[in-house]
Amino acid sequence: MNKFNVVGKREPMLDALEKATGQARYTDDLSLPGMLFGKILRNPHPHAKILHVDLTGALKVKGIRGAISGRDIPKKKYGIVPMAKDEYALAIDKVRYIGDEVAAVVATSIDAAEEAASRIRVDYEVLPAVFDPLEAMKPGAPVIHDEVPNNVSATIRKEFGDVERAFLASDFVFEDDFKTQAINHAPIEPQAALAMVDHSGKVTLWSSTQIPFFLRRNLAATLDLPESRVRIIKPKVGGGFGQKIDLYAKDFCAAFFSMRTKKPVKFVYDREEVFTSTRQRHPFHIHLKTGMKKDGTINAQQFRAIADGGAYNSTAPLMITLACYFIMLPYRLENLLFEGCHVYTNKPVGGAMRGHGIPQVRFAVENQLDIIAEKMGIDPLELRLKNAFHAGEPHPAKLLVQSCGFHDTLIKAAEGINWKEKHGKLPFGRGVGMAGASFPSGVSNMSHISSGAVVKIERDGSITLLTGAADIGQGAETVISQITAEELGVSLDSIRITAADTEITPLDPGTFGSGVTLRAGNAARMAARDAREKLFEAVAEKLEANVNELEAKDGRIYIKGNPERKMHFLEAIKVYQYSDRPMPIIGLGSYFPPAKEPTTLLKEDGNFSPAYSFMTQAAEVEVDTQTGKIKVLKMVASHDCGRAINPMLVEGQLEGSVVGGMGQALYEDVITEKGQVLNPSFLDYGIPTAMEVPSITSVEVETDDPEGPFGAKESGEGTQLAPAPAIINAIYDAIGVRFKSLPVTPDKVLEALSQKGQQ
């Protein structure tokens, strides 16, 4: 039974119709009179000095309106993490990977822009390059950034408990090496930006971004402007998955050229640019050593993780920190030594991607747990249940876990996949596996940027909700609207939402770390409450009641326990206005997670997320031993998201993440040779399609988190952590082969089966 009116309802996304009918407008759908089109010239060498850029050829092309190289722009580095800025919008002296930005042009047509870009002549001095992070760390390796002579740009070493002693006290010790691949986010909408400067010199940028307010800051800094001269508007965004967190050359160039030409300027990346020159998931080299007690307790873990960062930092210090801390959940672990680093190579750049450093380590841990279970003769489910973390337990890293449904997600996932009947009992070629995980509900306190919301109650009873939150397709606007409607006791269709325009909407850190529902939802709820209280004051006067006796529900305001004395919402507004109180009724809300910012700068342990979600994935697979093809038959996604504000959207998130995890396990790999991406297209790069998607069962475990709005917490990235190890464990159950390197492609399966046959 749902005790709420709007929260918990399976409401379609507010923009579903608009999207389904093709009316939704993404950045590249926008067009302005006199608009110019831009093209970026990219570098063809893995590593080179730029000796000279000659723009004269470009400037002779008919329709050309401007050409610039790195020498023409303010010498302002950018980077999403302030401490790790290492990149210019256009390369100034050096290029560091194939696809690095060297020059840019704008012209009256895209053809003219491409022609002009092709006529730019660049003299390079090619430098020795390095592609393997292990090689890059060695003394004498080519130095990619002068200020980082050993190419190691971010390092974390953290010890919890006493690892050495714990290993001595362990009954069994297991050691394994794991390797994960580069994965592109492959959003269906490529990166795009449209800029327009006004008479005062202020630049408005429509951008396919996840984080408008960070983009405003980063773009303003890079253009050497105060923030107030930059306005970011996020149109519809066709998927981000972390790739649309960074500032890109397209943003900078659109704004820069618009300021220079006084014209609107658009830059859109093509699919090859999305693959080579945006961001990707960091490949990891992992060494994992685990000490076990006889009774199945995980006693100690030692972790070495080397992340291949490619040519620039992007989120490096944050990513490697998250990897470290999420060894510590969802299992009880008193003793951990984590040594991690982010290493530059002359390859495409790693960045935030769904799970952000955690899928890689989770793959290792969950994979090894099954090795341990088998060696120790414990059922993998039992092993996980035994070590499962519970709400309220003291946490060695001081994470504050106020709600935790992990234990139940294990049980539900096992039930869903028929664990007891199937595990170890299916015929050769079929198997089941599972894996668990945990994820934060937003990380804090990124640059002290709060989530704000403004709720305005208008004269006709409609509600205007202003939020800085950036809906990138996940349905954030719908969920935040539901929260607002619930708090005001009105129907969802009373809410009109305006979001993600830095000029109009309050500050919000944006969409990352699966914190939108919790952060922006809490802010919206506070704003709704603030507006409601103002309305209550007028109603209380009229009804001769006390403000705190009132409640708003079903479009009415009641006196609690006296439902006869009530007032319709519209009537209440009139009472309010005609008592000469200010209209519209404006409520303000602002939410800061009570937590610390997790980067390598973090000196003291402490909680860094307002809440933690928990999930278990179970998989059933079938391996074709003739072709090596693996077919995923069924996935069960059991997820503790506190409370599902909109169960249909939660399921959408879970299903998307399951498919993403399948890609990680079986299909996706950005293949490079000497830094050159070999498969930068949807023909060559395999994201799972509808053909590959199995039956997916979503099981929600509700825990009603005390910090989350109406109890809600993460239901985004977390689910993407466990599908890959669950599938890998199922493959082992099916054919007895344990893969420690991703993805598991048919050729690897055939080779492994053949080796196994030879043993």
Add this chain to the structure above:
Amino acid sequence: MNKFNVVGKREPMLDALEKATGQARYTDDLSLPGMLFGKILRNPHPHAKILHVDLTGALKVKGIRGAISGRDIPKKKYGIVPMAKDEYALAIDKVRYIGDEVAAVVATSIDAAEEAASRIRVDYEVLPAVFDPLEAMKPGAPVIHDEVPNNVSATIRKEFGDVERAFLASDFVFEDDFKTQAINHAPIEPQAALAMVDHSGKVTLWSSTQIPFFLRRNLAATLDLPESRVRIIKPKVGGGFGQKIDLYAKDFCAAFFSMRTKKPVKFVYDREEVFTSTRQRHPFHIHLKTGMKKDGTINAQQFRAIADGGAYNSTAPLMITLACYFIMLPYRLENLLFEGCHVYTNKPVGGAMRGHGIPQVRFAVENQLDIIAEKMGIDPLELRLKNAFHAGEPHPAKLLVQSCGFHDTLIKAAEGINWKEKHGKLPFGRGVGMAGASFPSGVSNMSHISSGAVVKIERDGSITLLTGAADIGQGAETVISQITAEELGVSLDSIRITAADTEITPLDPGTFGSGVTLRAGNAARMAARDAREKLFEAVAEKLEANVNELEAKDGRIYIKGNPERKMHFLEAIKVYQYSDRPMPIIGLGSYFPPAKEPTTLLKEDGNFSPAYSFMTQAAEVEVDTQTGKIKVLKMVASHDCGRAINPMLVEGQLEGSVVGGMGQALYEDVITEKGQVLNPSFLDYGIPTAMEVPSITSVEVETDDPEGPFGAKESGEGTQLAPAPAIINAIYDAIGVRFKSLPVTPDKVLEALSQKGQQ
């Protein structure tokens, strides 16, 4: 000496550069992809029944996209005053003046729209018409609106004191009749509207309007939509003068056709439509009887005013009420009987226009005062000084006059025109004259619509100011920004203003009644103070001071009396943000004038404006007795606007009003014959041009009003009240001819001189 940093400065208008360079965008400058163009078919008869409208011819025109008549629209009357709604967007059963809207079309080009409109066939049954309000009031006159059988649609009869007794007690009684003409506002930008409907059915309307929030309400009601489905955005507006207060068919038709076609739709009036089918100043027939005491005290006045309203009400009940109350200022008058009415005729419609009913009555009073002065042998200046109202005096109509510089404006105007040396002493053909007036600083409390403001302090120290106020060229955005900057202690260029968008900005009644600076200025000041207080809290913590010891000035926050302990504004913001307070810092302000709404519904006397301004105009003229041409040589505009927030803009207002008043006195007249406007173009209708403008001296009298923001009150319409009588009085001084009917054109001068010669 200016004790303020920003207030009182001669700052150029914020959009001056944009306007001077042609970059400012007015409604007709806007264009949207796929936009359709509209045309309205207007009725050619003064009064007729609509028997049938045949749209088929229109629908055959190539490019036509829609055609409607009054039968196709919701049967919802509109009107700017709720109690006086009498008009449909398109006429339904009857047409009441030449130019009334009968049908409308939209097409892919304006040519196609005009062609289509011309092919609509309308069968009319022509009805008897009436053009003179005195005729229209007679029994048996044609009835223009069935629900008003005597054609008198608004009436006011008010008596203050005991008029009968006062006349008996008077030593002299004077009676005169006066007549004023129809005047078109003639804004340089004609009325325009562009509508776009979105996927959800919400209509956005860009409109050349003075009152976006009233327009939202009226348009929504007329379209039969909730207010929240209508968004009004006011682009730059090229002058309004009251004519852009009403909803017009162009607004309705643009929105209606956009909803029907799902395309953007634009309607722009041509100059002839502006003249015939928008609004004009009401012609008045006035009988004025005044009783004087021997000592020059004005003892009693009896006033009969018949306003020729044309075919519809528009602001009738408000207009006639203002006319009544402003007999009671700027002079002390204990006994007044005012009988006024608004009468329908089959002519173009009267509406709000700069001064709104008051210029007509002021023309009569100030004209007669000079007659009285001459007959009684008192200097007109002395007569005015003797009867001048002073601040704090009890007012017979209970107007609360807290500041009043009228006496000083008389002195300054007399000094400026060299009254003592010139009045009665110049050679024949030259003369000086003067007239005084008073005007409200906004009237209250129109439909309980407050002025709201939101002030956001951004992270880079810039200030975003949201105001609903509508700048229509007078510089409201500049003045409100100055007030905000002053209150925050920052420079004007820190302020970015977003105004007059009903979706984004708080409620505001709009631009009318010269209340913008006072209302919206007070709201902005309150919002700034609210934001500042929040900032002060953080600063006080940091400086270990008390919040109320702090002051903001020169971009810093100081401890009063201890200027050493201070903090730069930007540093204060950082202190605020890093104490994890919500960003941006949002301050809210809302202002309701403490006053009553002045319409004919007003039952009890009471104050109806937060403040009253006072002004005297002095004129020097030269009459060419050969041609009858009158040349205004000099005007002195002496004005008490409380405090000039921006003296340059105040002067701009005064100069504009002086020229408007000259038009009223000498040039402007919408001439009709049987309801047909004979001069609907700038070739035929004479507004004063730069050629006619004399030397104008503006003299500010500051009185520091306690209710106004930084002491400011009206500096808009008031000055337009007195130029006409000042010029008429100067003409009398020049040639001894007293004109009681406007305008005084050369033919009237020659005729009068010839009659005078015959006497």
